[in-house]
Amino acid sequence: MKNPDAFSLKSCLLYIALVLLLCGASMQKTYSQAEVAAWGNIKGIRIEGQLMEFETSLRVVGNDWRQISATGKERQRPTYAREGRKQIVTTRIDSLLLTETVEDTGTGQAKVTVQVTAKADTSIAGVFFSVALPGEEFSERSVQLIKPLGQPQKPQTTGGAQELMRATANGVKLMTNSRQLEILFSAPGVVILTRGSAENSRNLQLYLPVHLGPVKQGQVEEQTFLLRATGEIDRKPVTLKLNTAETGRAFAGIGGNFRLQNAKTDPQVIDYSLQNLRVSWGRVEMPWHLWQPELKSDPIKAAKAGTLHPHVQQSMEMAQRLSKMNIPVILSAWSGPAWAVVGEPKLRPGQDGVWGNPLAEANMNAIYKSIADYIAYLRDAYGVEVQLFSFNESDLGINIRQTPEEHAALIRGLGAYFAKRGLQTKLLLGDNSDANSYAFIYPAMEDPKARPYIGALSFHSWRGWEKETLQKWSDAATKLNLPLIVGEGSIDAAAWNYPGIFEEETYAREEINLYTRILAICQPLTILQWQLTADYSPLSGGGIFGDTSPLRPTQRFWNLKQLGATPEGLLAMPVTADRPNITSAALGDNGKGRYVVHLVNNGATREVTLTGLPDQVRMLRIFVTDKSREMNEGARISVVNGQARFTLNTGSFTSLMTEIAETSQTNQDPR
Template identity: 60%
Template sequence: MKTFSATLRPFLRASVILILLLSTFAVNHAFAQAEVEPWGNITGIRNKGQLYGFETSLRVIGANGKRMAATAKEKQSPKYSRRGDDQIVVTRIDSLFFSQTVTDAGSGKIKVNVQVIAKKDTALKGVFFCITLPVAEYAESRLRLAGVKEDSLKQYAPGFANSFVSVKARGVEFTAATRKLKVSFDEPEMVIVRKDSVGNLQLYVPLALNEVHRGDVITKTLSIKAEGLIDTQPVNLVINTAQPGREFAGLGGNFRLQNPKTDPQVIDYSLQNLRVAWGRVEMPWRFWQPEKDIDPTTEANNGKLNPFVLKSMQMAHRLDSMGIPVILSAWSAPNWAIVGPPRFRPTPQGVWGNPLDHTQDEAIYKSIINYILYLKAKYGFEVKMFSFNESDLGINIRLTGEEHRDFIKGLGAYMASKGLHTKLLLGDNSDATTYKFIYPAMDDPATKPYIGAISFHSWRGWDNVTLQKWADAATKMNVPLIVGEGSIDAAAWNYPDIFQEQTYALEEINLYTRLLAICQPVSILQWQLTADYSPLIGGGIFGNPEPLHPGQRFWNLKQLSTTPKGLFAMPLSVDRPGISAAAMGDNSKGIYALQLVNNGSTREVNLTGLPAKIVRLRYYITNRKTNMKEERAVEVKDGAAKFKLPAVSYVSLISE
């Protein structure tokens, strides 16, 4: 087999590599595991826990070369499923229907089969399977093309900016200092190699070029093999118990009722098996007072309470009876309280929800407060907080930041006049990214008496800088921070098989650990502890007839929920990548807890900084094969301890 190789630094210079020396790479005979997102993008291959990262996508480039559509989160409506070693994603871009099967195929190797069905004649530049290699790991890499003569190489692909290879090859290899990625084909295929705008290397494999015709069925199969160094360097953790931060009350949960047949079993199981520190329930406002001029309290006292309102109230009462503080949130409003016909889906322009009708402000305040007063009179408790759900976005009540500020002052003053102690959530935003929504209220001292906590939802915006803005806001306002909806993919209900994947479970608990470390919330409220996004499997949920049982996500939550109540965030430094860590403690009680997520291979850990009086840490682990198993306790001497952190796992350490 003849080969051609090119150095990618500078990327236009070519050279011939006579032999590839692989002695620097760790030999790994463990079975590969592909990390596949439910929209189809492969984000890497694991071996012995080590993730060799890259990202694939399916891309359609228009005939003029300017319009490009690619598979990505929340861009299509994919369906995800697993059958044994196969992960299958079915999705659509315009009139092209894709089916992609990713199969684990041995040591560091996966097989990818892509089928494309065209539903109409379309002129286009091409349909491509694309692999993007991160510049941080592959900037200095060399390129090797299998079955290519050097003099047949084209130095560019017409219409592809920054391209420097366009040729048919039986395989492509990228070799960097600590990584190697090899892509192989059953027969020679056209390959295009380029750099994107930030310097990432990209391999484009055409599935179709120039045009497709209605009824065309295109199939392509390729293999991807990843190798490289496995990071087994010891990890040093240092806890600083001298700087306690905000209190963590514990894991919370959302209990918005949506599935009458399957919700009760999940709620019962969750409340029986988790320590739930905070709860959030719905106020079905549009069913509480559908008509402005009819008194909802009188109707309720006369036995005319809407059944859904009754069940929602009973849910709130159940939480309160267990000593769980309750947040009351309204998703939608009665027609008389909003501008325009109610919208529960976005407009073609992408606008969600309805604004409040501010000519009805007094009636709006009264209606909400009557609900809270009825709960108090009927069930003997008062909710701790009130919010409109995701009003920054409009799910389904939409406010501006200024309107949010004015609503807090208006409703807050009205509640105080009625003798209520209920406070308002500042924000309860759809995502971490929309933090500017809370600034008008933060800048107005008149809102301060009525704000009980700041809240955001963790669906998007996970970078450290964005998360820190929420921590800073809570510090500035001197109120608790609540993650009102905790999880990682707002569209996951469309492809619920993903809930059973280790990839999803690990990413979710990894985010929670980072939230604990950066944001220091009083609680993270799981979305949900009902059948919606359920951490339990079976019981008829999502059509699964298996007996109801916990999955890895539930065990992660249970392990987190065992954190002793009322500990305070403490700085915990980590000197190696791939480890997320958070620490909490109470110096007066001598109780400490560490939450550790290992995103890589097995590591030895050296922990220092604990008080000398701590002699032992209980050790719990959850991963794909282990469900919150308590292992042998970790011995502590003079504030230091050594222990092992298994690959791809979530570990909790709690002082005895």
């Protein structure tokens, strides 16, 4: 028989180890607070889920302070990784390699270590950890030194930024009416405060040196800063007001892009997505440059002879798969054959920074025929009726470039040619690279000859998130009385460079928050996720981006599944919240008594009362997706006198539904 005391000791040790493990897991959740963009800018620190907002950047400043290069979205080619509580961003500005490590160290705290490695001799004023101070919140009095050393220096006169303060201290404190940020230095350092540019003269910019002066090739410099954020946390109850008397456009559900790019890893993501999501629309590629590489060739004759390029065949089979599932198909061409464009085909911007190629006007009739041949062959050989056709992001030139007037002319000419050929396909107006370039669609909107051939409007959601900008797309759809489609949905067009960001809770929340705002403001027919393939995948593992662990859905996937559970055809309805940090969108069908309210909580946990529900609604189902829950259904919520009360958890995407749409493709549940 084993020694019972030894057995008890072993059991005790195992118990202690288990407790420590559980505490470690709990601490990991507690300490995951700093919100770091993949390019290195810190957006703030969350306390109880509420963001104590500020924005940092790394800045390389030229000798006369005229040339200032800062980290920012789509400015560099960074890498991003997480190691436990640490988020690590590596990027490059000119000849300087910058590595920033942000480590969560406690409630409201983060340690930031910035390392600079010079790859060449560089003459600069310095490299700085910098904080932007918006003028509407900060003044010079908002900036206080912590344990200053000596008297402040006289601000230096430079040819660039206007200095307001230069002093040496052990740290600096930044204050607004509602929050405070302390930045403590590992050793006494210089604090420089400047005024913003002439365009934003009220704004201030704080510069904290990582290194001052020029650097030699191979030189390595490092500095550490401790950030401590505090502030008011809004826990006040929220009242949501639903207005079922006012209805807008119908929402068909989520869609997906299915542009094939990764032969090894695409199939598993496509299979999983189509099996486990209710996909309402699909967008596929027309590999036009491979369909008809030569002007005088006959692509239909070649296809019938069995000489289709494999990528063309696979793209057509992808369209066929969607069509067989009764998913409407959008066909988009990214690039064209050399004969169809002006100049050497460009897949990247030239030295002038201009993307793409214009269509060759002299070959326009052949262009019309080539595209129509593809659509006709897809219909006749694969049974696919293409609903809409577009050139992808032709406002920017990815990779066909058009002016607004050329876009209108294409719709007129190609639309009429489609009709002459007996094709049902209409043109997608816009399919813009982002919402900002809305003026691109106006000439076609005002062209009576183009109007009959427009089937829907489209923009991509990479940029242009301001309410006023999004509203312009909604207004355009209302004016034309046509559906609005988000042709590519997500939040960072460069994220394929740093795919680790896809696993972050902050990315998932920001993405679904944007979709909810778009639902409320734009009232789209569908939002097509970019992509439901391995590219920007909502799944991880399975070899995607080098991750060889088992294939699994991420938080982003569950957000999509929950949004996609909205019953098809519900109409947009206004819903408002009386407190900030709540994003809301509502849809309903008064005739059938179906209603859905989608909510994203960007603040602390709080109690919510939803008002305005019709009398016939007695019960609501509630589903929650967040860092630890995967479209989990909670206890049903009673509705009394048109009101429902429930708790909205921090960081959650919450949906209230009178009923739920099941996945149309299969009954399989990925959980």
